[in-house]
Amino acid sequence: MLEIKPIFHALCRSKVGAILLLIQIAITTAIVSNAAFIIQDRVAFLNQETGYPEQDLFMFNVMTFGKDIDLSQQFELDETMLRALPGVVNAAQSSSIPLSGSGSASSFNLKPAPQESKSIRSSYIFIDEHGLDTYGVKLIAGRNFTEDEVTITNSPTERTTNVTVVTEALANELFPKGDGLGKTIYFGDLPLQIIGITAPMKGPWLKDSHPNNVALIPYIQGKTYAQFAVRTKPGQRAAVMKQIETAMLNNYNKRVINNINGLDQLKDEYVAADKLMMRMLIVLITILVLVTALGIFGLTLFNISKRTKQIGTRRALGARKSAIINYFLVENAMICCVGLLLGIIAALLLGQLLMQHFSIAALPPSYIAGTAIMVFVMSLLAVFGPAKRAANISPSIATRTI
Template identity: 55%
Template sequence: MLEIKPIFNALRRSKVGAILLFLQIALTTAVVSNAAFMINDHLSYLKEDTGFVQQEIFSFGLMTFGKDIDLHQQAERDEDMIRRIPGVIDAVFIQAVPLTGGGSSTSSHLRPPPEESKSLSLAYYYADEHTLDTFGVTLLEGRNFRPEEVVIGSDFDGHGPNTVIVSQAYAQEMFEGESALGKTIYVSSRPLEIIGVVETMKSPWPRGDRSSRTSIIPFINVQNFHRVMVRTEASERDSVMKVIEDKMLSQYDQRVIINIRGLEESKNSYDATDVLMMRMLMVLVVILVLVTALGILGLTQFNISKRTKQIGTRRALGARKSDIIRYFLVENAMICTVGLVIGSFAAFFLGRVLMNAYSINALEMQFVIGTAVGICVMSLLAVIVPAMRAANISPSIATRSI
């Protein structure tokens, strides 16, 4: 028999400790469930494929202060020079570097505004026909830009491009499973024909549901400050990064080259907050679980010290060691069950609060169940050692009057 009624009566006589413990278990369940869910979310994000060959790409900023050159012509000469460097696969002048947290996005429509039609946000890269090779992304459908399709200038709406390459995620969401090839979207009221679809191509902001809605627009508008992306053989990247500044200054010295770094370094910098948050959540989970385990251990030892005479009397009346151990295990299971039930409801409530406050996904049931099972096992392990000590209390010593 589990002796639930006597255990319940005993808990009622020392209810303060039991209430504090099941509240602690409830709090741990609520917080750990949500923390585990958020840790998993961060891990899933960090493992996502960006589409770029990050180990082969580096970027740098180019600040030109000289006034005696045509920036567009100089950009063409610079690109040609960079592509001739041994180990370089391709290079492109671009207005935004992927995965860095800084870029451009706009609304795209199926019909020209102000007509009503489906609309989606769209991140875009202004670049030329060398972008696909520089990015290293996979072209699933269609073709790359032709050189004559690349527009050089500053008037996007008036004399801008007519074509665009989009990501598969954007194409599927905008056209709901239909092929996007040959269809037209409107960006800033300008019609752009989709001539290509790439598999995966993350935006400058790789975190979030919109991070995969990306495009490449064949438009070059070189400013005094611009960015350059270079793709090399993986083994040659470091050596190219060391010489790129001297090479660029040899072409024209009235400028400054800044922030030369690999794409994975830029991504790691962007992800630093996520990594820090994940580590903090892991520490929080460990601390809460340890504190709860110590609380269970301490309450059990306290109960044993209060019931030494009672335990000894039961042993004298023929109770086996296994009966004593089972008593404390059942007592702990009862407290734990109440705490887990309350904690599970609190977990979903906390999850909803976090979802509304920080726009994260809703807490999934599996994390609550997993946390509950883990805490239950932990609580049983925490109580078994003091329960075994209680079972070893000698009847003759425990029942001796003081």
């Protein structure tokens, strides 16, 4: 028999500890359920497919201070040299680096500015016909740029190109019927015909609202600051990276080569804050669960010390050890159920606040249910040891005097 009524009256006579414990359980349930959901969301974010062979790609920067060369021609020579290095699959000058957290973005429209029309925001990369192969991205429709379609210039205002290759995500947002191939979109007032559509690839910002929207534009401008992307054969990236600075300076020495990093390393730097937050939340969850378990353990021990003579009397009257254990398990379950009810309400409210202020998705009920079950089981396990100790109290305790 569960003896719920006498257990309830006993709790009412010593309600401070019970109230503190149920508040602790409620707080744990609310925070752990939301933290677990955020952790799962961050894990999915960190493990998402980017569309690149990250382990085979690396990037580097070139700062040119020499004034005795044509920059655009020099970069063409550099690309040719890089592609000839042993272990290199392809190389290209790239105006932005994917996954790095730094790049360019703009609105792409169905009509030239300033006319009103459908507008979709997308990142864009100025690159030549080697760009797709360098990044290891596959075409799913249409074709790549030809060499004749690439504008190579030293002037920042000369943009004579009129074609682009876009990701499937961008094409489908601009043309929901799936007929974007061959259509013309506008980059400001510059018309660009979509000649190719690529498989999914991420832009510079994984945290962007449209990370899959990327447009590749065949345009190379010679600037004193430039970025290069290089794809190597599997397992040969480290060896090629060691040669880059020497090879580039041998090609032209009035410049500085720096920030030679793998694409996966750039991505890790970009998401470092997310990894730190995830680890902190894991620590927070662990501490909360341990503190709650210790609170239950401590309260049960306190109740046993207060009721030692009462327990001894029950044992003297014939109560079995299992009855003593059940008493404390039911008492704890009653406190836990009230705490979980308050915790579920608090979890929903906290989830709403996070959704409003931090643009986090709504907390799924499964996370609340899972957390509630975990806390309930943990509370029973925490009380079982002290309850078993109480069951071993000798009946002779009831006959002792102080």
